[in-house]
Amino acid sequence: MRPVFPIIATCLLLATSPVVADPLPSWAATETKARIIDFVESVTDPASPDYVTPADRIAVFDNDGTLWAEKPFYFQAFYALDRVRERAAADPSILTSDVLKAAAAGDIEGVASGGLEGLLEVIAVSHAGLSVEEFQDDVNAWLAEARHPSTDKRFEEMIYQPMLELLSFLRDEGFETWIVSGGGVQFIRAFADEAYNIPPQQVMGSAGPMEYVDGKVMKLPGIDFVDDKEGKPVGIASRIGKRPILAAGNSDGDFAMLEYTTNGDGPRLGLLVHHTDAEREFAYDREGHIGVLVRGLDEGPERGWLIVDMKADWEQIWP
Amino acid sequence: MRPVFPIIATCLLLATSPVVADPLPSWAATETKARIIDFVESVTDPASPDYVTPADRIAVFDNDGTLWAEKPFYFQAFYALDRVRERAAADPSILTSDVLKAAAAGDIEGVASGGLEGLLEVIAVSHAGLSVEEFQDDVNAWLAEARHPSTDKRFEEMIYQPMLELLSFLRDEGFETWIVSGGGVQFIRAFADEAYNIPPQQVMGSAGPMEYVDGKVMKLPGIDFVDDKEGKPVGIASRIGKRPILAAGNSDGDFAMLEYTTNGDGPRLGLLVHHTDAEREFAYDREGHIGVLVRGLDEGPERGWLIVDMKADWEQIWP
Numbered sequence: 025m026r027p028v029f030p031i032i033a034t035c036l037l038l039a040t041s042p043v044v045a046d047p048l049p050s051w052a053a054t055e056t057k058a059r060i061i062d063f064v065e066s067v068t069d070p071a072s073p074d075y076v077t078p079a080d081r082i083a084v085f086d087n088d089g090t091l092w093a094e095k096p097f098y099f100q101a102f103y104a105l106d107r108v109r110e111r112a113a114a115d116p117s118i119l120t121s122d123v124l125k126a127a128a129a130g131d132i133e134g135v136a137s138g139g140l141e142g143l144l145e146v147i148a149v150s151h152a153g154l155s156v157e158e159f160q161d162d163v164n165a166w167l168a169e170a171r172h173p174s175t176d177k178r179f180e181e182m183i184y185q186p187m188l189e190l191l192s193f194l195r196d197e198g199f200e201t202w203i204v205s206g207g208g209v210q211f212i213r214a215f216a217d218e219a220y221n222i223p224p225q226q227v228m229g230s231a232g233p234m235e236y237v238d239g240k241v242m243k244l245p246g247i248d249f250v251d252d253k254e255g256k257p258v259g260i261a262s263r264i265g266k267r268p269i270l271a272a273g274n275s276d277g278d279f280a281m282l283e284y285t286t287n288g289d290g291p292r293l294g295l296l297v298h299h300t301d302a303e304r305e306f307a308y309d310r311e312g313h314i315g316v317l318v319r320g321l322d323e324g325p326e327r328g329w330l331i332v333d334m335k336a337d338w339e340q341i342w343p
Numbered sequence: 344m345r346p347v348f349p350i351i352a353t354c355l356l357l358a359t360s361p362v363v364a365d366p367l368p369s370w371a372a373t374e375t376k377a378r379i380i381d382f383v384e385s386v387t388d389p390a391s392p393d394y395v396t397p398a399d400r401i402a403v404f405d406n407d408g409t410l411w412a413e414k415p416f417y418f419q420a421f422y423a424l425d426r427v428r429e430r431a432a433a434d435p436s437i438l439t440s441d442v443l444k445a446a447a448a449g450d451i452e453g454v455a456s457g458g459l460e461g462l463l464e465v466i467a468v469s470h471a472g473l474s475v476e477e478f479q480d481d482v483n484a485w486l487a488e489a490r491h492p493s494t495d496k497r498f499e500e501m502i503y504q505p506m507l508e509l510l511s512f513l514r515d516e517g518f519e520t521w522i523v524s525g526g527g528v529q530f531i532r533a534f535a536d537e538a539y540n541i542p543p544q545q546v547m548g549s550a551g552p553m554e555y556v557d558g559k560v561m562k563l564p565g566i567d568f569v570d571d572k573e574g575k576p577v578g579i580a581s582r583i584g585k586r587p588i589l590a591a592g593n594s595d596g597d598f599a600m601l602e603y604t605t606n607g608d609g610p611r612l613g614l615l616v617h618h619t620d621a622e623r624e625f626a627y628d629r630e631g632h633i634g635v636l637v638r639g640l641d642e643g644p645e646r647g648w649l650i651v652d653m654k655a656d657w658e659q660i661w662p
Contacts, residue, residue: 082544156580209581217398224584224585225584231581234580235573241580258553263544265529266543266544
């Protein structure tokens, strides 16, 4: 009989041989990249004083402007506008507000001026009356065809390659990766698994009421949870039930989420994507209707948050 | 140089050698046990026409009466009563209803007569004003000391060994196991990880409003989601975002959850724990204030649901 221990030892060696490849190849070799890698190494090395058990390695990500682009307006708005236009053609009486009239006219600026609240009103009208499954099938059919107005890319092609690498790196290191978005939860779930490798149960977002009828769960009109600003930490406490150790966002709508995350004991990382690259993406921060970043830029650095300079820190934007 | 292929082949053999141990040792060798094992084998065998990918292996479990006992009343009620009594001693003006007065007097029957709604009212008063972390620390301190009125066991000792084995068997076979309870979500999360190996993010339950203040999430008085009856499938669609393939409950409060689960396409398993063992546990079904099971007994068998006869199907009850 052959000894079994050498074989087991070889198995262990094969399983634990170090991965030498760069986990973040689209990130430039800057201080930003070094700090991310240092953080992940410090919380995953059992010999480190900052070691965190895998069960507590929760990382939360905003979606619009953090995992994919959000200009000229949240991508979900283009879906909502298309659907409101179709519905209004059949029944103009649904256009009960200025923002809905703007939506039906395809006036993206008019909808944008209403901010997230205006968009949520449009969504409430455009998205109601379907079962969750029917709605998501409709979103996927739309995503397969629709194109961004200035890049002419499909919207799913406008996700950020460096953030895909960060999500994947974190998961490889035992993190659970979550989306915590002001956008509609069922909209994001329709594509998040394929686009980001994040399953539906790790996506939270703004949500409307639903009703159980005849074995199906139907969407009803209205919004009863806005997963933005202070709603983000509340949503995290409600859905995850533990404080994340890493949070990433790009606007002041993410401030409370980063504050909540980094206020916990032990090692924490807050990260803000700063849109500085007008050439390859869009450049914006302190002004506008959406993605406004003022407090994060003013207070983030002194809170130890990492400000990702898209132009300097990312060698590649799109996949 | 030695060839590496035989070593890899041995590793694979070691990794895939069949587990011959009985995965459900506390279950009697009945038709019930055989049907559970058949179901799990059919959805996990890649050669089976009923094969389900691991991502879709979602199993949902009610808690009270399904994973642990619920007589003479939901265990959370004993916690709430203790805390209401303490609070009322300091401020009797909080006792604004009959059910709250019954709670402060330790009158469990008086609280029970109000059903789940009465309990939620007591919980709303007893549990408010703490951060989520403070509340859960308080629950754990209470659980370490409190004893069940008739068995004198700690409440965590009144979980069902056969259900622990089922949870563990499902996880070993690639399922994600969730709790979907009418009880308070933060209460269950305080002990579910230790008791059931279910982390907080896989626990949903009834919930009150919360508020983000100064880096903490605080519980507010009131209940804004009742995770019972039709609320269970709505909660599942909201939190998980996909239809489970296995659901287990014990009362008509779980009927909609089992219906929603088993109405999906492909292989599905609905399971109801029938409390038939007055000697080792409690015997009850059609009558009473809580855990009432009428429709499930009348319609479950024709819907193909498995009725677990606790007396006949379980060789052991407590761990």
